[in-house]
Amino acid sequence: MTDTDARTTPHLADAARLANLEDWGPLDEATGPEMLTSGVTLWSDDGKEVGVWECTPGPSRWLLETHEFVTVVAGSMTVTVDDGEPVHLAVGDTAVFEKGWAGTWEIHDTLRKLYVIF
Numbered sequence: 001m002t003d004t005d006a007r008t009t010p011h012l013a014d015a016a017r018l019a020n021l022e023d024w025g026p027l028d029e030a031t032g033p034e035m036l037t038s039g040v041t042l043w044s045d046d047g048k049e050v051g052v053w054e055c056t057p058g059p060s061r062w063l064l065e066t067h068e069f070v071t072v073v074a075g076s077m078t079v080t081v082d083d084g085e086p087v088h089l090a091v092g093d094t095a096v097f098e099k100g101w102a103g104t105w106e107i108h109d110t111l112r113k114l115y116v117i118f
Helices: none
Strands: 022-026 036-045 048-055 058-063 068-081 086-090 094-097 102-117
Touching: none
Parallel strands: none
Antiparallel strands: 022 036, 036 048, 048 102, 058 102, 068 086, 068 094, 068 102
16 A cells, blocks of 8 residues: 555544534524534545534424434434424434435434434
C-alpha cells in the first residue's frame, strides 16, 4: 500500500461533549417555533452518512426517505409514529427509524444524537 492508498479510521472523541459543531440552520421539519440545528458529518458515501446532530427543543414532523439509526447522547425527545404509541428516548437510548417512517418528534430539551443514515 502506498501513502495515497492509506485508509483512515474516522472517529470522534467524546461525541456527547464535542464543542465544534457546525451551524446547520433552522430545522425545516419544525412545526412550531424555530428550532436550530448543528452537527458534524463524520463519514458519508453515496447517500449514506454517519455523524452527530443537535437540535433545540420543539415539535417537528418527519417522513423519512432513508433508514436512520440513532443513539441519544444528550437531551430527550418523544417520537410518535403515525397511528402509533409515543416512545420516549433519553440519554443512552437507541432507535431505528425505517425508510418511510412518518410521525412526530417532540424534543423536550436540546437533543444530541449520533446517527447513521443508510
